Amino acid sequence: MSKILVTGGAGFIGSNFIRYWLKNEPNDQITNLDKLTYAGNLDNLVDISNNSNYKFVQGDICDFDLVNSLVKKTDLIVNFAAESHVDRSIKNSSDFVKTNIEGTRVLLEAAKNNGGIRFHQISTDEVFGSLNLDDEKFNEKTPYDPRSPYSASKAAADHLVRAYFHTYNLPITVSNCSNNYGPYQFPEKLIPLFIINLIEGKKVPVYGNGQNIRDWIHVDDHNRGVKMIIEKGKIGETYCLGGNNEIKNIEITHKILDILSMGEDMIEFVEDRLGHDLRYAIDFSKAKKELAWEPEIGFSQGLENTIDWYRQNSVWWKKIQNNK
Ligand SMILES: NC(=O)c1ccc[n+]([C@@H]2O[C@H](COP(=O)([O-])OP(=O)(O)OC[C@H]3O[C@@H](n4cnc5c(N)ncnc54)[C@H](O)[C@@H]3O)[C@@H](O)[C@H]2O)c1
Structure with missing residues (x-):
């Protein structure tokens, strides 16, 4: 039986992770900070809020005393907590630097001070920068080259995580994952934003000419990979997780329009994001070879299921869609 501190577990990926972990390890105890x-x-975790092995603590990962008191009772920290939206980081990077960098440092310091607690850092493929169309995919050896305040803050956090391994022998692992989609994603990100706009009869805003390419992975495939890294990954190592699913933004838009039986007239091309990275793509052969992990949920099926979920859960998104 393990005692796990999950940070950012009320967000999109973290809440799906907690649900996934407790389903597979019902005797483990999770504290969600x-x-x-x-x-x-x-509301993302309302179905498990009465589970006696789940506890919620509202607090900031930058608060050392709080973090330290929770880490004392912990065998494993999984750090999802972050400011996660690139567009917000372009408008104001302050909270990104505080939470993503200082918050990660506080968690690492508490892990070190409490006897070297096992630590897993949830990172992103965005730390690697932007690929041209004919470049090789990102892998664990790709040098970091972040280009947005968001990805720069995540890159700095990852460097700190590795520094605590090299300097203090802290047992860490890192995963760099591509774009996630699935249920409970805050409706500022492309897939839920477009689905909800269309359900409400509004147009969808496609940046620039829609040619930017992302690799999309279902959140359950990501979280299965994280669990395998925690259980079988080599300490000190990094694993890239991807969906094997490079697709242009405009193609995703068409897929969503098709599933909802709507036409191109619902697309509105808007001014491009500043410094918009052209392409992300992940080579996950290390995770496949060492952990026997690969994505299992095909994009067409995953997208249909996700659209169904948003159709059936309008109460969930109507409550939060105007959150600032
Ligand atoms: N969404 C993606 O496609 C994607 C892809 C790869 C990696 N990631 C990484 O996965 C992690 C989770 O992403 P997400 O999409 O679920 O993000 P999210 O924005 O949905 O959730 C982030 C959560 O962190 C919490 N949080 C923010 N600041 C905090 C602080 N100072 N202290 C405690 N909690 C705080 C928020 O309240 C929220 O519940 C992030 O680290 C992100 O960088 C995301």
């Missing part, structure tokens, strides 16, 4: 920013939502 979350500040409940605009993106944190306890």
